[in-house]
Each structure stands twice: as C-alpha cells, then as structure tokens.
Amino acid sequence: MSRTYGQFCGLARAMEMVGERWGMLVVRDLLLGPKRFTDLRAGLPRIPSSILSARLNELEEAGVVRRRVLPQLDASVVYELTEYGSELEAVVLQLGLWGARSLGSPGEEDVFTMDSAILSLYTTFRPEVATNVRASFELHYGPTMTLHALIDGEDLKVGEGPYPDADLTVTCYGSIKPVFAKEISPQEALDQGILSISGDPALLEVFADLFHIPAAPRKVEGLAVR
Incomplete structure (x- = not known):
C-alpha cells in the first residue's frame, strides 16, 4: 500500500489497512461468509466496480481478505476474510452500534440490505x-426481505429466510x-402501523x-449531555 499516515x-x-472508503463495508459483508465479486456488488450497489476491485486487492495485500476458487464445476472465485480479518468482527459490531446511535430516518435512496439487517441484530443484541429466553423470531422488512433470529x-x-413455526413473526x-432505541414503545409501533x-x-x-440502541449524547449550548 502506498498511502500511509507516517505514524508508528x-x-x-x-486505518491504512481498512480505512479507505468502502473498505469496512466490504469487511462487514464478508463477516457473514464468502462472497463472489457480483455478490459484493449487489450488497454495495453504489460502489463502482473499479473501486471494489481496488479495495479487495488492498485488503488481500494487507492479509485481511483472501480469494478462493470454489470446487464446483464453474470454479467461481470467492472472497473471504482470513483469520486475521475475522478478528475485526467485534470492531465492526461495536462501531456499528456506535453509529446506529446517530441514525435518523432512512432517506428515500438509502438501501437496507440483507447483510445489514442480519448484522444489525448481532450489533444490537x-x-x-437473554439469559432465560428461548424463542424464535421471524422478521419481515418490507415485502421482499425475510430473516429469522433464534435466541437460546x-x-x-x-x-436469511423464514423460520417454520416461529414463536413471533414481526413485519x-x-x-x-x-x-x-426506546423512542417509542412496541405498542405505539403497532398503533402507528410501523x-x-x-x-x-x-x-x-x-x-x-x-x-x-442506546441513546446518543445530545448537545446543549455546545456541551455534550447524556
């Protein structure tokens, strides 16, 4: 890598290894398992192919990502995290929770992918x-995205996908x-049609x-107040 901060x-x-634009989102999506280049493009619809190629090459050079040829007949190439790269899981989840505290309402052009939906549950769990909870949940985000969460x-x-005979289905x-974020109660969410x-x-x-999702600190007259 040519870009450095020049600091020991x-x-x-x-940040030199994973801090380039889109780098951590590539890591995020690979946390859930190996993906083809086309899979990564589908999950990051705004990333140019040339940038995705550059990020993958940089992450591979840094020892964070490796490529592997699948044994199937089509011999597809997938990208996956190395053992070293997988150690970023806790970092990604903690950073995701930190960022979620400042999320507002989604914009009209904002995308919410399956990988984001799955990781958001791991992030906020x-x-x-849950010590004494044994339950299965099926979640529907809009008309096309279904996932499930099993608590033991x-x-x-x-x-990804439905869970037969789930204890509770939430749409x-x-x-x-x-x-x-405890901004509204579950009953209020039902009453409001959310x-x-x-x-x-x-x-x-x-x-x-x-x-x-813990509440983000709010600012009053220039001071952060919790």
Missing part, C-alpha cells in the same frame, strides 16, 4: 437480557430503530428488550 501507531496502521439464552443465531413497514405481528404477542416486549 496501531490505530494509524489499522443484549445477551445479558445468551446465544443468538440470525439467518416492519418502517424503520424499527425507534423501537430498539409494525404488525403474529404469534405470541407477549414476546413483542421481550423482542424489543433483547435488541437495543
């Missing part, structure tokens, strides 16, 4: 609240962020407690 500092080195105590597993007609549910209604409060 771990943070500076980390509170295992300390402090263990969370999120995957979101708008951003669920106000519920996770959510609809089927299954055990008592689990909606449980669901809203399991996933949480």
Whole structure:
C-alpha cells in the first residue's frame, strides 16, 4: 500500500489497512461468509466496480481478505476474510452500534440490505437480557426481505429466510430503530402501523428488550449531555 499516515501507531496502521472508503463495508459483508465479486456488488450497489476491485486487492495485500476458487464445476472465485480479518468482527459490531446511535430516518435512496439487517441484530443484541429466553423470531422488512433470529439464552443465531413455526413473526413497514432505541414503545409501533405481528404477542416486549440502541449524547449550548 502506498498511502500511509507516517505514524508508528496501531490505530494509524489499522486505518491504512481498512480505512479507505468502502473498505469496512466490504469487511462487514464478508463477516457473514464468502462472497463472489457480483455478490459484493449487489450488497454495495453504489460502489463502482473499479473501486471494489481496488479495495479487495488492498485488503488481500494487507492479509485481511483472501480469494478462493470454489470446487464446483464453474470454479467461481470467492472472497473471504482470513483469520486475521475475522478478528475485526467485534470492531465492526461495536462501531456499528456506535453509529446506529446517530441514525435518523432512512432517506428515500438509502438501501437496507440483507447483510445489514442480519448484522444489525448481532450489533444490537443484549445477551445479558437473554439469559432465560428461548424463542424464535421471524422478521419481515418490507415485502421482499425475510430473516429469522433464534435466541437460546445468551446465544443468538440470525439467518436469511423464514423460520417454520416461529414463536413471533414481526413485519416492519418502517424503520424499527425507534423501537430498539426506546423512542417509542412496541405498542405505539403497532398503533402507528410501523409494525404488525403474529404469534405470541407477549414476546413483542421481550423482542424489543433483547435488541437495543442506546441513546446518543445530545448537545446543549455546545456541551455534550447524556
């Protein structure tokens, strides 16, 4: 890599490796498993192909990403995180939660991908609240995106697609962020038509407690106030 900060500092080195525009989003999407170039393009619809190629090459050079040829007949090339790159998972989740605290309402052109939806649940999950919870949730974001979340105590597993006989099915007609941020109650979300549910209604409060976005500090006369 030619760009450096010229500092003997771990943070500076980390930013040299993954801090270029789109770099961390490529890492984000690879956290969920290997992907073809076309898969990454689909999940990052605004990235030019040339930039994606450059980011992948840089991440590969840094030892964060590697490419592998699948054993199938088509011999497709996929990109995946190395063991070193996989260590970024905790960083990505923590940074995602930090950023989510400042999210407003989604813009008309903002995209919300399946990878983003899955990782948002891992990001906001509170295992300390889930100690005694055993439940399955099916989530629908709009008419085309379905995923599921399985809670087994402090263990969370999120995957794409429906889950047969889920304990609670939640359909979101708008951003669920106000519920996770405790800006509105689950009942208010139902009353306002942001959510609809089927299954055990008592689990909606449980669901809203399991996933949480802390409030961002607000500023008053130039001072940050919590």
